[in-house]
Amino acid sequence: MAAEIDRTQDQIQEGVIWTQLDAAASWARKNSLWPMPFATACCGIELMATAASRHDLSRFGSEVMRFTPRQCDLMIVAGRVVMKMLPVLQRIWQQMPEPKWCISMGACACSGGVFDTYAVVQGVDRFLPVDIYIPGCPPRPEQLIKAIIDLQEKIQQTGTVGGREFASRMRAEGPGRFDTQEVIRMRERVPLKLQLPVYDPKH
């Protein structure tokens, strides 16, 4: 009996890799990311350029852009998200099956960018778990490719078959939903100080 097992092992030694099931699943997942392009502004153009032939995102196994969240496992938030759009974004995120990851692409998605107004959400990470942030306005395709590579590394390191690595993350990972600086700014605004226009008669 023992001799038989030895003989079998001799036969299968060539061409067989021993690994953990978790690692194999992570390897499969990281090399076949299907992005959900949530492109709301000019970052979306760079996202399209990244997927096009010059930069060719399919070299990294994530070229299959799907416009239904049910078939995606990577949400790329590319562009500013306004307060009317955020419930839609959250709903799409919840519709995506596990395991799923999120890339916040560009200054607006990460922090609101230059749009510090009443309507623009100051960073999607306040209301959504984000894995990778990409700076830039808009970021170059190379930066998005780097983010995908970084995310692949992250998936390989943390992934499990059952997605248990997410179970312990009960707290929001972004900044607080309400910026404490906002309270200070609101106090400073009262009383209202407006620059009064002065008419120049010579003008």
Next chain:
Amino acid sequence: MTPETTTPVDSPFAEIDAGLQSYSHTWQVFHGQKKLIVSAGDLYNVMGQLKTAFGFSMLVDVTAVDFLEYAGAKDRFEVVYQLLDVEIGTRLTVSVFLNEPSLTLPSMYPLWTSADWMERETYDMYGIVFEGHPNFKRLLLPEEFTSFPLRKDYPVQGRGERHNFPVLTRAES
């Protein structure tokens, strides 16, 4: 340079001035552009005359201006209508001054259907109410929004509306 208050003598504005004698109105000229200022009560009749008798067949724009803390301003809001005679290309600005709490104007929808979205946007941003509008609600902002953002006493960064959402975490999404 401040606008001058004069009565125009050139055609067709002199004829318009004569035709509107029964309504109290003033004219302002600024860089050659003529603005007709009427009262809120006369607005609908004046606009009706401008359309039927003077051929202003198109309402190009409806918007408002908030003059809070503006130097020398007497009234809080000015609602501005831009009219265009598409046959001869004459443009006319008609404006009405309003003060709180009576921020109500008649809707121009029966005269020009193009007033539909423009009046809704003016309500959305300034809180001017247009009576007689067939579908009067907010146009751009969500319907549960309570402020009027283009008023000068509304802070640019808002009153916390942009933070008013549930937070999704990894474990629960």
